[in-house]
Amino acid sequence: MIAILLHGALAAGDAAPLAQRLKTESVVLQAAEVHTGDGAVFKPGVVIVLDGKIVAVGPAPPLPAGSRVVDGGSFVLTPGLVDAACQLGTFQRTGFTEQSSEVVPQFDAADAIDFYSKEFERLAREGVTTVFVTGEAASVISCRGAAVKTAGPIAARRLAAKPCVKATIGPESFRRGSFNSSPSRFRAPSVFQRRPTTRMGSAWVFRKAFLDALAFRDGRPTDEDPAAMRALLDVVSGATALRMQAREALDIHSASRLCDEFGLSFTLEYALEAGDCLDLITARRIPVIFGPLRTRDSPVSAREGAAEAYGTPRRLAESGVSFCLTACDAIGDGGLARQAGLAIRHGLDRERALRAVTADAAAMLGLERRLGRLGEGLDADLVLWNGPPFDDASRPVLVLIDGRPVFDAEKRYSKEDS
Amino acid sequence: MTLPLLGAACLAAAALSAGRESAAIRGGTLVQPDGSRLENAIVVIENGRITAVGADVPIPADALVHEAAGKVLFPGMLLAHAQIGLDVTNENVPVAPFVNVYDAIEPNSMEWEECLRGGIATVHVIQGNNTVIGGLSRIVRPVGDMVEAMTVRPDYALKISITPRAGFNRMTQMAELRRAFEDLQQHVNDVAERRYEEEKKRKDEKVLVPPEEAVKEGTKLVTIDDLEAKWRTLWRASRGEIPLFVHCDRAADVVRGIEWLKEMKLLEKSVFVVGTEAFKVVNELKAASTGRPVILSGILVHEETDRRTGKVVETFVPKVFADAGVPFVLQPNGFGFSADGQLWYQAARCVREGVARDVALKSVTQSAADAIGMGDVLGAIAPGRWGNVAILSGDPLAQATWVEKLLIEGRQIYDRAEDRRLKELITGQEEPPAPPGAQGADPATAPGAASGNGKGDAPPKAPADAPKDE
Numbered sequence: 094m095i096a097i098l099l100h101g102a103l104a105a106g107d108a109a110p111l112a113q114r115l116k117t118e119s120v121v122l123q124a125a126e127v128h129t130g131d132g133a134v135f136k137p138g139v140v141i142v143l144d145g146k147i148v149a150v151g152p153a154p155p156l157p158a159g160s161r162v163v164d165g166g167s168f169v170l171t172p173g174l175v176d177a178a179c180q181l182g183t184f185q186r187t188g189f190t191e192q193s194s195e196v197v198p199q200f201d202a203a204d205a206i207d208f209y210s211k212e213f214e215r216l217a218r219e220g221v222t223t224v225f226v227t228g229e230a231a232s233v234i235s236c237r238g239a240a241v242k243t244a245g246p247i248a249a250r251r252l253a254a255k256p257c258v259k260a261t262i263g264p265e266s267f268r269r270g271s272f273n274s275s276p277s278r279f280r281a282p283s284v285f286q287r288r289p290t291t292r293m294g295s296a297w298v299f300r301k302a303f304l305d306a307l308a309f310r311d312g313r314p315t316d317e318d319p320a321a322m323r324a325l326l327d328v329v330s331g332a333t334a335l336r337m338q339a340r341e342a343l344d345i346h347s348a349s350r351l352c353d354e355f356g357l358s359f360t361l362e363y364a365l366e367a368g369d370c371l372d373l374i375t376a377r378r379i380p381v382i383f384g385p386l387r388t389r390d391s392p393v394s395a396r397e398g399a400a401e402a403y404g405t406p407r408r409l410a411e412s413g414v415s416f417c418l419t420a421c422d423a424i425g426d427g428g429l430a431r432q433a434g435l436a437i438r439h440g441l442d443r444e445r446a447l448r449a450v451t452a453d454a455a456a457m458l459g460l461e462r463r464l465g466r467l468g469e470g471l472d473a474d475l476v477l478w479n480g481p482p483f484d485d486a487s488r489p490v491l492v493l494i495d496g497r498p499v500f501d502a503e504k505r506y507s508k509e510d511s
Numbered sequence: 512m513t514l515p516l517l518g519a520a521c522l523a524a525a526a527l528s529a530g531r532e533s534a535a536i537r538g539g540t541l542v543q544p545d546g547s548r549l550e551n552a553i554v555v556i557e558n559g560r561i562t563a564v565g566a567d568v569p570i571p572a573d574a575l576v577h578e579a580a581g582k583v584l585f586p587g588m589l590l591a592h593a594q595i596g597l598d599v600t601n602e603n604v605p606v607a608p609f610v611n612v613y614d615a616i617e618p619n620s621m622e623w624e625e626c627l628r629g630g631i632a633t634v635h636v637i638q639g640n641n642t643v644i645g646g647l648s649r650i651v652r653p654v655g656d657m658v659e660a661m662t663v664r665p666d667y668a669l670k671i672s673i674t675p676r677a678g679f680n681r682m683t684q685m686a687e688l689r690r691a692f693e694d695l696q697q698h699v700n701d702v703a704e705r706r707y708e709e710e711k712k713r714k715d716e717k718v719l720v721p722p723e724e725a726v727k728e729g730t731k732l733v734t735i736d737d738l739e740a741k742w743r744t745l746w747r748a749s750r751g752e753i754p755l756f757v758h759c760d761r762a763a764d765v766v767r768g769i770e771w772l773k774e775m776k777l778l779e780k781s782v783f784v785v786g787t788e789a790f791k792v793v794n795e796l797k798a799a800s801t802g803r804p805v806i807l808s809g810i811l812v813h814e815e816t817d818r819r820t821g822k823v824v825e826t827f828v829p830k831v832f833a834d835a836g837v838p839f840v841l842q843p844n845g846f847g848f849s850a851d852g853q854l855w856y857q858a859a860r861c862v863r864e865g866v867a868r869d870v871a872l873k874s875v876t877q878s879a880a881d882a883i884g885m886g887d888v889l890g891a892i893a894p895g896r897w898g899n900v901a902i903l904s905g906d907p908l909a910q911a912t913w914v915e916k917l918l919i920e921g922r923q924i925y926d927r928a929e930d931r932r933l934k935e936l937i938t939g940q941e942e943p944p945a946p947p948g949a950q951g952a953d954p955a956t957a958p959g960a961a962s963g964n965g966k967g968d969a970p971p972k973a974p975a976d977a978p979k980d981e
Contacts, residue, residue, distance in 0.1 A: 211823065403937060404936070404937035405939070425812075434910045437910055438910050438911050440937065481910075483910065484909060484910045485856055485860060485909075486862040486863045486908050487863060488863045
């Protein structure tokens with residue numbers, strides 16, 4: 094298959110320079126297993142990379158002489174992982190919670206992303222090559238998110254994902270930490286004491302924002318920021334996607350009801366209790382960005398789905414719901430690879446789990462033509478695992494983003510440079 | 512505990528206590544802590560003890576056979592340092608060697624059930640680290656309606672902390688620790704002098720020696736019953752009769768702990784319970800060589816930020832111990848259904864970070880058994896050892912592996928097929944209740960009945976063949 098692809102490329106009219114470049118500039122990654130992320134597996138397999146893009150994927154063919162080969166040995170190659178609802182890399186504590194308004198869809202998360210954040214470094218090391226930095230949950234209608242690669246030259250790291258605004262239904266939007274505390278009768282009201290303070294208030298802020306936007310469209314006077322109103326109208330028209338963060342079952346129902354009022358289609362974010370409202374999700378065909386599965390018992394959030402959530406990915410898959418997995422703001426023990434591993438442990442098929450953190454996550458972002466799979470023409474974001482991917486005893490040993498090694502534990506890639 | 516439940520337990524115990532009891536596990540791949548494998552293994556357990564292991568050993572005609580073809584047999588794992596079943600882990604008195612976890616263990620805690628699900632057959636319940644001198648610990652099976660029925664070994668060890676308890680500094684901590692032993696000595700001296708005088712009086716002799724001499728002579732006469740109750744445990748510990756589990760969080764605490772224990776001549780009776788930073792003094796720990804493995808914190812990665820560069824240096828602690836050849840014991844990070852609460856996960860992480868597989872496997876079995884002084888009877892599957900065997904669905908360290916069955920001293924205590932709660936947790940759907948009288952339907956109650964007391968070879972008190980910590 095590879096041979097055919099290569100020959101195809103070679104046979105093309107002005108292919109002589111390309112053929113030459115394939116011989117001299119391409120990198121061939123070999124591994125005992127190549128999982129493409131959309132279900133196909135080659136044992137063994139190769140991926141050929143040129144100019145940061147994948148030019149061919151397939152079973153190991155006889156390689157043209159002079160090819161530069163990176164030997165993955167007995168290891169396993171997968172696409173780079175994609176987290177569709179990440180909350181890292183944004184100076185979370187100091188610069189990501191807007192206090193002036195509850196409704197800020199005109200804001201862009203990209204303006205708050207710290208490309209130098211150590212969190213991105215760690216994500217890359219753990220095989221997460223692309224994240225969608227999603228809006229924060231302390232505003233009812235938060236900012237537009239931004240898709241970025243976790244490593245590489247900064248200019249190349251921003252991706253053109255489909256514009257997407259996030260709204261939060263549930264306690265996070267009215268009760269969250271010291272920056273978002275409830276009004277106290279002992280303290281003067283300030284921007285640090287946010288409203289709303291109840292689920293009802295939260296729903297009202299959402300509803301009022303869209304009523305204002307419709308009034309703005311109809312030319313009626315409103316006090317709201319025109320930029321915010323235009324951003325909301327883009328949501329109404331479908332030009333901008335809408336995500337609803339709703340962890341608990343009742344908030345999932347509220348989200349659905351609120352969106353119905355304005356005819357909005359939406360994606361559920363986090364949705365830990367999705368298992369309790371599978372009927373609604375299936376009937377409405379609501380895509381779900383599910384997670385994070387907790388890795389430690391927390392007495393505080395005990396009522397939030399608790400352990401039941403472990404079986405939810407399998408149930409979502411069986412119900413035919415379009416879903417991907419997210420680690421939210423966890424790295425390491427609770428990171429994205431571990432999320433996939435836990436889903437596998439609790440019954441999700443291995444290839445489906447891989448899809449849920451690669452191809453399906455990329456599709457949620459509208460980036461399926463750019464990344465998330467190992468396919469011709471896609472970004473060369475690759476992870477080489479030293480054992481079965483997502484097993485607790487295996488880890489990434491080589492991570493490539495756009496064909497460049499961003500983590501190389503065993504010097505498999507770089508030894509050939511030196 | 513309700514009376515009917517207690518009644519049922521007694522009935523079951525009575526029914527089980529009659530006659531010899533043998534069990535066998537047939538088929539399956541036996542994975543030992545040293546990583547060796549035996550395909551198609553047969554394990555025979557009689558009266559709670561393993562009597563034969565091999566590919567071709569006869570199975571007694573009366574044995575209850577557990578078919579394990581396609582499964583993996585692994586020794587029942589151990590928690591060598593746990594606070595399971597204790598709602599408050601420390602007394603608010605800094606020096607409290609007179610308390611005993613016996614009085615606090617909650618047999619109905621859900622955590623015991625999680626132990627069974629996680630393949631853990633033995634738990635050393637000891638007080639927490641927020642203390643100067645804590646009370647007596649107890650080694651238990653994670654099953655039973657009463658602490659007596661759970662007990663493998665009562666009054667086993669004492670907790671001492673070199674790291675200051677919350678809100679105090681290191682000098683205070685050491686001063687209080689030394690003071691406790693000085694107070695003990697004072698009390699023993701007083702008793703000795705009194706005993707000497709009583710002895711003389713009994714023989715109608717006059718006391719003619721100075722007090723120091725009387726104390727010296729009298730010390731030989733002192734028995735534990737002469738002492739005030741609150742000093743008895745510490746007295747035994749000071750004589751090396753009780754192992755010490757010595758908590759040292761920071762590297763400097765380890766060094767201080769070693770010095771103090773040498774000073775007290777208690778080093779060889781001690782097990783170190785260390786924090787992540789202890790990897791820096793791994794050579795000191797190796798040289799101290801207490802003969803017992805070091806118990807590591809559930810947090811396996813030590814993070815240190817360079818203040819000048821802001822660079823975070825991460826050290827995977829077990830790898831350092833493994834490289835130095837110091838045996839160690841793993842603890843779960845937290846405990847419960849959650850994924851990090853699983854002991855095998857910690858071992859799998861070790862393999863991921865480059866620790867040899869056999870070292871990782873030992874750290875949750877053989878080394879853990881060594882740490883609680885039961886290394887010759889627990890922690891591996893071999894003739895003469897206790898019949899604690901987990902039947903797993905796959906490799907002990909693989910992500911998708913589940914405990915299918917757990918045998919404790921030859922009895923099946925847990926069966927995943929009957930674990931309704933687990934099914935509910937995973938499917939999110941309520942399981943229909945088990946029909947009345949179904950055996951072992953609910954792991955929370957059935958094991959209590961199964962391991963009830965009165966059973967010849969698995970008595971509630973310390974079994975006769977338990978190694979003594981002389």
